[in-house]
Amino acid sequence: ILAALLISVSAFAGNVSLPNGPYLIADxxxxxxxxxxxxxxxxxxxxxxxxxxxxxxxLDSKTTAIFKVFRDFKIPEKDIRASSVSVSPQYEYNSNGHxxxxxxxxxxxxxxxxxxxxxxxxxVRRLLRANIDNISDISFGTTHLMQxxxxxxxxxxxxxxxxxxxxxxxxxxxxxxxxxxxxxxxxSFLTQDFPMQESYxxxxxxxxxxxxxPLP
Numbered sequence: 001i002l003a004a005l006l007i008s009v010s011a012f013a014g015n016v017s018l019p020n021g022p023y024l025i026a027d028x029x030x031x032x033x034x035x036x037x038x039x040x041x042x043x044x045x046x047x048x049x050x051x052x053x054x055x056x057x058x059l060d061s062k063t064t065a066i067f068k069v070f071r072d073f074k075i076p077e078k079d080i081r082a083s084s085v086s087v088s089p090q091y092e093y094n095s096n097g098h099x100x101x102x103x104x105x106x107x108x109x110x111x112x113x114x115x116x117x118x119x120x121x122x123x124v125r126r127l128l129r130a131n132i133d134n135i136s137d138i139s140f141g142t143t144h145l146m147q148x149x150x151x152x153x154x155x156x157x158x159x160x161x162x163x164x165x166x167x168x169x170x171x172x173x174x175x176x177x178x179x180x181x182x183x184x185x186x187x188s189f190l191t192q193d194f195p196m197q198e199s200y201x202x203x204x205x206x207x208x209x210x211x212x213x214p215l216p
Contacts, residue, residue: 019179022173023179024164024167024168026160026161026164026167027160027163028156028157028158028159028160028161028162028163029156029159030152030153030155030156030159031152032148032151032152032155034142034144034148035142036117036140036141036142037115037116037117037141037142037143038113038114038115038117038140038141038142038143039113039114039117039120039138039139039140039141040111040112040113040114040137040138040139040141041111041112041113041114041123041124041127041135041137041138042109042110042111042135042136042137042138042139043109043110043127043132043133043134043135043136044107044108044109044110044133044134044136045059045062045063045066045107045108045110045132045133046059046105046106046107046108046133047059047062047105047106047107048090048102048103048104048105048106049103049104049106050103050104051103051104052087052104052106055103055104055105055106056085056087056106058106059085059106059107059108062130062131062132063108065130065131066110066127066130066132068130069123069126069127069130070112072126073119073122073123073126075112075114079112079113079114079115080110080111080112081110081111081112082108082109082110083108083109083110084108085106085107085108086108087104087105087106088104088105088107089101089103089104089105090102090103090104090105107133109136115143153183157181161175161178
């Protein structure tokens with residue numbers, strides 16, 4: 001969403017003055033839907049045992065199975081991120097609020113990226129069969145994000161200009177050049193109490209001979 005014809009990016013620091021002559025603010029928006037061609041999968045494995053060594057041995061078995069899945073699906077090493085092993089004690093609380101030590105939990109986080117969605121369903125099933133403990137996030141994306149973003153921004157600016165032309169036409173004025181553009185919804189002290197944003201509400205009790213409110 002672009003708030004066009006008034007505020008530049010540097011205005012966010014509060015160092016841009018308003019134009020000396022008449023001006024207007026117009027918003028424009030555009031939306032584009034694209035099919036994803038990438039996916040990122042975040043998951044973790046863990047194991048709890050009485051000792052750290054026992055828990056770690058079980059976790060090593062899970063890790064071996066998971067890396068076999070990666071090799072079977074030919075996932076490049078550069079697209080795999082594996083955290084270091086984390087160890088933490090585990091407790092259970094009874095009804096009296098007392099805690100009882102239950103063992104050591106050993107865990108590890110993984111993140112993998114796919115740039116071909118074809119094997120995605122089979123890969124998820126294989127990971128589940130490898131006894132992963134939790135899939136924390138699955139995020140789809142696109143490899144041509146900047147091209148799509150620039151296209152939508154251009155459409156949004158054109159949309160804002162059309163709005164500005166209509167606004168100028170309503171008051172019999174001609175639209176000049178753009179003073180500045182902000183590529184987001186803009187809200188700052190520069191637009192607080194801006195006259196075009198004023199709203200008028202009728203009184204709940206009609207006043208005799210009351211004059212209509214002035215136009216904004």
